[in-house]
Amino acid sequence: MSTRQMKLGLFLWATGHHIAAWRHPDAHVTAGIDIDHCIKLARTAEAAKFDMVFCEDAAGLREANVNIASQTSRSIGFEPISLLSALAAQTERIGLVSTASTSYNEPYGLARMFASLDNLSGGRAGWNLVTSASPIEAANFGATGLRPHADRYARAREFATVVTGLWNRRAAGHDGESFSVRDRLDIPPSPQGAPVMVQAGASDDGKDLAARTADVVFSAAQTFEEAKAFYDDLKARLAAYGRQPDDVKIMPGVAPIVAATKAEAQAKYDALQELIPDDVGVALLSSYLSISDLGRYPIDGPLPELPESEGMKSRQALVIEQARRDGLSIRELARYFAGARGHWRVVGTAGEIADELQARFEGGAADGFNVMPSWFPGELDAFAKLVVPELQRRGLFRKDYEGRTLREHLGLKRPV
Amino acid sequence: MGRHMHLAVSLNIAAADGQDVLDFGQISAFVRDLEAAGVDMAIISDSAEAPSSSPFEATTLLAALAAVTDSIGLVASASTLAHQPYNLARRFASLDIISHGRIGWNATLAQNPREAANFSRPEGFSDDDFRRRAKEFINIVRRLWIGWSRDALLFDKASGRFHDPEKMHPMNFTGEFFSVRGPLNVARSPQDRPLLVMSGLKQADLDFAIRADVVLLDKRQPPEARAACEEIKRRAHEAGRDPRTIKMLAVADARQERDGGSLKALCLSSGCDGIVLTVQPRADALKDFVERLLPDLEQHGFAKAKPGRTLRDRLGLDEDGRS
Numbered sequence: 121m122s123t124r125q126m127k128l129g130l131f132l133w134a135t136g137h138h139i140a141a142w143r144h145p146d147a148h149v150t151a152g153i154d155i156d157h158c159i160k161l162a163r164t165a166e167a168a169k170f171d172m173v174f175c176e177d178a179a180g181l182r183e184a185n186v187n188i189a190s191q192t193s194r195s196i197g198f199e200p201i202s203l204l205s206a207l208a209a210q211t212e213r214i215g216l217v218s219t220a221s222t223s224y225n226e227p228y229g230l231a232r233m234f235a236s237l238d239n240l241s242g243g244r245a246g247w248n249l250v251t252s253a254s255p256i257e258a259a260n261f262g263a264t265g266l267r268p269h270a271d272r273y274a275r276a277r278e279f280a281t282v283v284t285g286l287w288n289r290r291a292a293g294h295d296g297e298s299f300s301v302r303d304r305l306d307i308p309p310s311p312q313g314a315p316v317m318v319q320a321g322a323s324d325d326g327k328d329l330a331a332r333t334a335d336v337v338f339s340a341a342q343t344f345e346e347a348k349a350f351y352d353d354l355k356a357r358l359a360a361y362g363r364q365p366d367d368v369k370i371m372p373g374v375a376p377i378v379a380a381t382k383a384e385a386q387a388k389y390d391a392l393q394e395l396i397p398d399d400v401g402v403a404l405l406s407s408y409l410s411i412s413d414l415g416r417y418p419i420d421g422p423l424p425e426l427p428e429s430e431g432m433k434s435r436q437a438l439v440i441e442q443a444r445r446d447g448l449s450i451r452e453l454a455r456y457f458a459g460a461r462g463h464w465r466v467v468g469t470a471g472e473i474a475d476e477l478q479a480r481f482e483g484g485a486a487d488g489f490n491v492m493p494s495w496f497p498g499e500l501d502a503f504a505k506l507v508v509p510e511l512q513r514r515g516l517f518r519k520d521y522e523g524r525t526l527r528e529h530l531g532l533k534r535p536v
Numbered sequence: 537m538g539r540h541m542h543l544a545v546s547l548n549i550a551a552a553d554g555q556d557v558l559d560f561g562q563i564s565a566f567v568r569d570l571e572a573a574g575v576d577m578a579i580i581s582d583s584a585e586a587p588s589s590s591p592f593e594a595t596t597l598l599a600a601l602a603a604v605t606d607s608i609g610l611v612a613s614a615s616t617l618a619h620q621p622y623n624l625a626r627r628f629a630s631l632d633i634i635s636h637g638r639i640g641w642n643a644t645l646a647q648n649p650r651e652a653a654n655f656s657r658p659e660g661f662s663d664d665d666f667r668r669r670a671k672e673f674i675n676i677v678r679r680l681w682i683g684w685s686r687d688a689l690l691f692d693k694a695s696g697r698f699h700d701p702e703k704m705h706p707m708n709f710t711g712e713f714f715s716v717r718g719p720l721n722v723a724r725s726p727q728d729r730p731l732l733v734m735s736g737l738k739q740a741d742l743d744f745a746i747r748a749d750v751v752l753l754d755k756r757q758p759p760e761a762r763a764a765c766e767e768i769k770r771r772a773h774e775a776g777r778d779p780r781t782i783k784m785l786a787v788a789d790a791r792q793e794r795d796g797g798s799l800k801a802l803c804l805s806s807g808c809d810g811i812v813l814t815v816q817p818r819a820d821a822l823k824d825f826v827e828r829l830l831p832d833l834e835q836h837g838f839a840k841a842k843p844g845r846t847l848r849d850r851l852g853l854d855e856d857g858r859s
């Protein structure tokens with residue numbers, strides 16, 4: 121029997137990953153301003169031996185339409201690097217991964233910030249590199265608007281090269297297209313050598329950057345086939361950069377709803393779906409499709425033909441593919457999508473959920489999963505209490521941490 | 537006598553290559569000692585003109601310190617060259633929420649020559665440009681901090697309104713150096729605005745200093761400090777601000793101070809509201825400060841403010857909803 125075990129991340133986000141999470145009667149509605157709540161969630165994940173806590177980020181509001189935004193809990197939250205630095209002082213083993221944008225930062229500053237988080241946590245930090253696809257963010261950093269996808273990735277490639285060079289103490293000095301840096305990094309390496317590099321790009325440019333620089337890749341895939349295709353594609357790109365398949369851990373998102381019986385789990389899911397206002401669901405879907413006015417099409421009609429976007433090409437394709445495949449109306453798609461934003465949802469008992477995870481893990485479609493609880497704290501607690509022990513019983517997940525650093529948890533080499 | 541003499545301690549963690557550096561345990565133990573002694577705030581900075589080998593950056597360190605302290609004010613220096621205003625405003629608003637209202641930003645108007653070279657500005661900034669840019673930056677940050685009204689968050693599960701859409705205000709700012717739409721995606725923080733601490737002021741900046749909550753008057757002789765204090769307070773008054781709501785702190789070097797008496801004299805003769813003592817980032821210097829100077833400072837009437845709900849309360853500053 122192989123001793124390969126799956127990796128688990130806890131994807132922390134506001135009141136939960138379901139768009140109506142905050143309306144759940146037991147959801148902790150002040151999550152975005154309550155540090156003690158966040159500490160509690162991180163400790164729950166640590167007690168369950170998760171590899172890491174992961175924080176998303178955007179440098180701006182998520183939703184342009186104020187009326188829609190005000191019906192969600194996503195317009196306010198902690199800036200994640202400060203949040204994780206505070207969590208570093210309140211946890212001991214769990215990895216701490218923050219998102220940060222290559223479009224609205226400078227490499228020297230970002231390298232310092234993450235090196236500091238890495239030292240504060242004794243070698244548990246990771247950086248999820250994003251290029252930031254939203255025009256709302258762009259408007260907080262100048263008047264020229266969102267840059268095209270290819271330009272953002274060109275900048276991101278240079279950015280990543282500079283940052284890893286600084287962390288790994290390669291020769292000082294960089295004078296490139298977008299950035300110039302004169303000195304070496306003035307912060308020494310942590311016990312894990314350098315923060316773990318995470319990426320979630322899914323376009324060709326995105327996957328290529330991941331193959332070149334990432335230690336961990338997050339993805340969004342509904343079906344086994346999609347997950348497997350992504351997995352094989354990304355792993356196949358590694359050789360070109362002199363890397364082994366095992367050098368990168370691929371962790372698709374999963375939004376589980378678990379209960380003692382399947383019917384109970386389904387009832388929990390249905391109750392959450394009932395809390396989604398139609399205008400919110402449609403707006404959310406529109407924003408992920410990068411079109412502004414899905415609301416003007418009949419809500420019970422099919423998805424219209426859409427132009428390819430400069431935002432998130434891959435995500436758009438995924439959503440469209442699903443609508444066509446299942447013959448979903450805009451309302452149905454919006455509701456379905458609102459739950460986990462195109463991520464994989466599993467509803468069932470601990471055994472059923474473990475079966476599903478095991479099938480993807482052993483079927484070569486995942487090295488682990490980024491767990492996206494529908495609402496906090498309830499669905500995290502349920503996953504930790506019911507699903508984790510089942511995975512451990514099957515030998516699929518650790519019973520205790522093997523090491524102290526995030527690289528050790530993930531079984532990654534130290535950078536050279 | 538009702539007047540408190542405030543006491544702040546400034547620790548620049550940057551240590552030259554090869555020197556011993558402080559680890560988190562040492563820094564947090566020191567800050568907890570300051571807290572126990574009633575020191576109003578610790579001011580952390582992380583950069584020197586020579587490259588440092590300290591393991592931490594100031595704002596991330598501040599977040600971790602916030603998580604292991606309860607009442608002391610925590611201020612970090614952060615450069616207007618090393619950050620974008622939107623990002624910096626988010627970071628400090630978050631820190632203020634994490635610390636339950638104990639945070640300040642030390643915005644220096646003096647340029648660190650290393651920064652431009654490492655932040656893709658090899659041509660550098662003239663001093664004049666740097667200051668104009670810094671002032672625009674600070675004004676943006678101050679406006680971003682109050683982009684959400686205090687009562688904006690409704691949390692109303694039944695009606696489905698998380699926040700009141702009328703109470704979230706974009707700023708739509710376009711200036712000489714920056715263009716920022718806003719609002720922040722961080723809630724209004726407990727102090728409305730984290731404390732704005734200014735340092736590195738020149739004579740020409742004194743008008744601008746009336747936006748500060750705390751001004752650090754460094755490297756000045758008492759008469760000169762007194763003149764600067766009076767000048768800032770006068771200008772604040774002229775601009776319609778209660779001069780008592782700007783606290784002036786005279787900077788002194790802990791290495792050169794023998795006792796609390798001379799510091800009290802400095803504080804009084806310079807007309808300041810208190811002092812900031814700079815402490816060297818070495819274990820022996822921290823120990824010496826805590827064991828020798830700190831008790832003597834307490835004896836002489838420093839650090840006697842009642843811990844308030846927030847750092848503003850503690851310093852006797854108003855809530856800051858001004859625009």
Ligand SMILES: Cc1cc2nc3c(=O)[nH]c(=O)nc-3n(C[C@H](O)[C@H](O)[C@H](O)COP(=O)(O)O)c2cc1C
Pocket residue numbers: 175176177178219249250251252253319320321322323324325326327338339340373431432433434435490
């Ligand atoms: C699990 C997951 C988390 C992500 N988190 C963020 C985030 O926090 N901020 C962000 O701007 N983008 C985030 N993304 C988007 C990706 O970085 C990426 O832009 C997207 O998958 C589209 O790929 P592309 O950039 O290659 O077109 C996330 C994606 C996934 C799958």
